[in-house]
Amino acid sequence: MVKKFKALSENQLATTVKESAQQIWLAGLGAFAKAQEEGNKVFDALVKEGESIQKKTRKVADEKIAEVAGKAAGTWDRLEQVFEDRVARALSSLGVPTKKDIDKLSKRVAELTTVVQKLTEAQEAAEAAAKKPPVATKAATTKAAAPARKPAAAKAKAAEAAAPAAEKAAPTA
Numbered sequence: 001m002v003k004k005f006k007a008l009s010e011n012q013l014a015t016t017v018k019e020s021a022q023q024i025w026l027a028g029l030g031a032f033a034k035a036q037e038e039g040n041k042v043f044d045a046l047v048k049e050g051e052s053i054q055k056k057t058r059k060v061a062d063e064k065i066a067e068v069a070g071k072a073a074g075t076w077d078r079l080e081q082v083f084e085d086r087v088a089r090a091l092s093s094l095g096v097p098t099k100k101d102i103d104k105l106s107k108r109v110a111e112l113t114t115v116v117q118k119l120t121e122a123q124e125a126a127e128a129a130a131k132k133p134p135v136a137t138k139a140a141t142t143k144a145a146a147p148a149r150k151p152a153a154a155k156a157k158a159a160e161a162a163a164p165a166a167e168k169a170a171p172t173a
Contacts, residue, residue, distance in 0.1 A: 088098065
């Protein structure tokens with residue numbers, strides 16, 4: 001190429017350089033236009049790829065967060081159970097009854113209340129029956145009237161038994 005330039009005259013050389021520069025300039029403009037045109041396509045493709053990567057990353061991050069949250073919940077549950085056990089032991093050593101003990105006692109009190117109520121009702125019924133006069137029947141009336149009509153022999157016996165007592169009681173004159 002250098003030999004080609006030497007062979008050319010100065011005027012031709014200037015024209016050749018000018019044409020080469022013009023071609024280089026036009027090639028640059030074409031490359032810029034092509035890059036701009038392809039750049040938008042490349043940019044859009046990069047945005048789509050970025051969105052895809054973001055979705056995958058978010059999915060993995062959510063899975064990791066769920067896994068860590070699950071482990072943390074399990075740890076909290078175990079910690080809560082240990083705490084409850086220790087508090088229960090401490091309360092037990094102090095003699096504080098548990099909910100189960102109180103429920104058992106409440107059930108027993110309810111049963112005893114029912115029994116006491118039944119006994120009270122039975123006693124009240126018995127007292128009410130004792131206060132009522134007995135119902136008079138024909139046979140009871142006949143028996144009650146019979147002692148009033150004592151036979152004469154029974155009256156005489158009663159008088160004899162009363163006479164010695166009357167003599168002792170009377171003063172002697």
